Amino acid sequence: MNSQTVDHLLSLPHDELQHHNIEEMMREFIAKLNSGDIRAAECDSDGEWKVNTWVKQGILLCFKLGMMQDYSMGGMPFFDKHTLPLRPVTLEDGIRIVPGGSAIRTGSYIASGVICMPPMYINIGAYVDSGTMVDSHALVGTCAQIGKRVHISAAAQIGGVLEPAGARPVIVEDDVMIGGNCGVYEGVMIRRRAVLGSGVILNASTVVYDLVNECTLRATADAPLEIPEGAVVVPGSRAVQSPFGKEHGLAVATPIIVKYRDEKTDARTALESALR
Numbered sequence: 001m002n003s004q005t006v007d008h009l010l011s012l013p014h015d016e017l018q019h020h021n022i023e024e025m026m027r028e029f030i031a032k033l034n035s036g037d038i039r040a041a042e043c044d045s046d047g048e049w050k051v052n053t054w055v056k057q058g059i060l061l062c063f064k065l066g067m068m069q070d071y072s073m074g075g076m077p078f079f080d081k082h083t084l085p086l087r088p089v090t091l092e093d094g095i096r097i098v099p100g101g102s103a104i105r106t107g108s109y110i111a112s113g114v115i116c117m118p119p120m121y122i123n124i125g126a127y128v129d130s131g132t133m134v135d136s137h138a139l140v141g142t143c144a145q146i147g148k149r150v151h152i153s154a155a156a157q158i159g160g161v162l163e164p165a166g167a168r169p170v171i172v173e174d175d176v177m178i179g180g181n182c183g184v185y186e187g188v189m190i191r192r193r194a195v196l197g198s199g200v201i202l203n204a205s206t207v208v209y210d211l212v213n214e215c216t217l218r219a220t221a222d223a224p225l226e227i228p229e230g231a232v233v234v235p236g237s238r239a240v241q242s243p244f245g246k247e248h249g250l251a252v253a254t255p256i257i258v259k260y261r262d263e264k265t266d267a268r269t270a271l272e273s274a275l276r
Contacts (some may be wrong), residue, residue, distance in 0.1 A: 004141070006057045022065055024081045029058050034087060036109035039127045040143035041167050049145075051168050056143055059107065059125050060162060084124065108140075111148075115275065123160050129174070133275070134204050145193065147174035149271060159185030159203075168224055177269040187219075189226040193261055195269055197226075197234035208233065210257040217257075230261040 003049070010067035032038045033055075040055045066081020089095060089108035095110050100118025104110060105245065107124035115133040122128060125143035132150040134140060141160025152158065156178050161167045168187035172178070176190050184190065186204035202208070206225055208217040219225040227233060236256035239245065259265070 002145040006054045006061060009061055023083075026062055026065065030062070030084070030107045032069045033107040033125065034060075036111070036127065039145065040125045041145050041171060043173075049168075049171055056125065056162055056169075059143070062107070062124075085191040096269075116129065116130045117154075125160075125162075125169075131271070133271075134181075136192070141170065145169055145171045145262070147172055147176065149174060150178065151269075151271060152178050153182070153198070155180055156182040159183070161187065174247060187224040189224050191227060191229040191231075193230045194227045195232045195261065196264060197232070200233050201253065202233075202237075202255060206255060208255045208257060209236065209238070210258060212260060226258075226262075231257045232255050232259045232261060232265060 009022070019119060038055055039052065041051045043049050063081060066083035069078055069082040071078040071080060071086060081261040084106055087104050087108070089097070089104070093110070094112030096115045097104075098116060098118050099259070101257040102116050102118045104116070104122045105124045108126040108128070110122065110123050110128050111130040113130040114128050116122070117134065117136045118225050120134045120136060120138045122134065122140040123142040126140045126146070127144075128134065128140060128146045129148040131148050132146055133154070134152050135154045135156070137155040138152045140155045141158050144158045144160055144163050146152070146158065149170055154193040158170050158172065161169045170184050170188055172184070172190045173192040173218065175193045177195045178184070179196050181199050182196045183201040183203075184196070185202065188204070196202075202225060204219045204225060206218070208225065208258045209225065210217060210231070217225060217227070233255050236254045238254045240252060268274045
């Protein structure tokens with residue numbers, strides 16, 4: 001299945017879709033997502049990321065064509081579209097899934113060496129590269145792209161995206177540390193080696209204040225909010241300037257870049273090799 005095929009199938013009424021060899025195409029499509037042969041976004045040699053819109057449209061097609069099916073087993077109720085069966089995982093895949101209620105939806109790529117701490121969830125279309133840890137109560141949302149040796153700490157949320165199909169997914173590059181209770185949404189880009197302190201929230205409308213370079217970072221019509229390489233971001237606040245805000249001493253939450261990575265930061269965020 002390719003972009004032209006997906007566009008054509010999405011344009012057809014549901015009854016006409018039955019005349020196409022959909023089942024085999026869907027199985028092939030999901031298998032390629034699971035193996036990482038196709039992905040919702042990919043980085044070129046210049047470090048620029050390209051969104052593969054047709055892949056996200058293909059995922060939407062899986063939902064459109066699917067009929068509810070009972071996948072329950074071992075006393076655990078599980079109902080999903082028949083186009084989205086259980087994700088195959090074997091010991092040879094090298095994925096460490098600690099028991100306790102985690103789930104990995106089919107159509108997501110999980111590299112060898114990934115550690116899944118319970119309970120966590122990885123949704124369809126996600127790409128999680130080697131050496132990454134997804135900690136307890138963390139979410140890797142639909143089509144999110146996670147690099148190598150990333151630590152997604154407990155209760156952190158990496159937002160997903162399917163609609164609109166052309167929207168950019170969240171992208172987290174290699175060696176990023178995401179603290180507990182962080183939220184990264186709406187296509188935000190986290191460049192390599194950045195650190196998000198606990199509780200940082202980033203979305204398309206967030207303004208980030210860079211104290212080091214004395215500038216502000218924000219999304220534009222043509223580019224997402226981007227956290228620079230090696231930036232250390234912590235929760236902050238800025239005063240509300242309206243008369244009412246000043247009268248009541250109000251402030252709004254604002255992420256702040258307080259420094260860029262140095263040896264002290266590296267020591268504090270070093271991944272424990274024994275865990276891997």
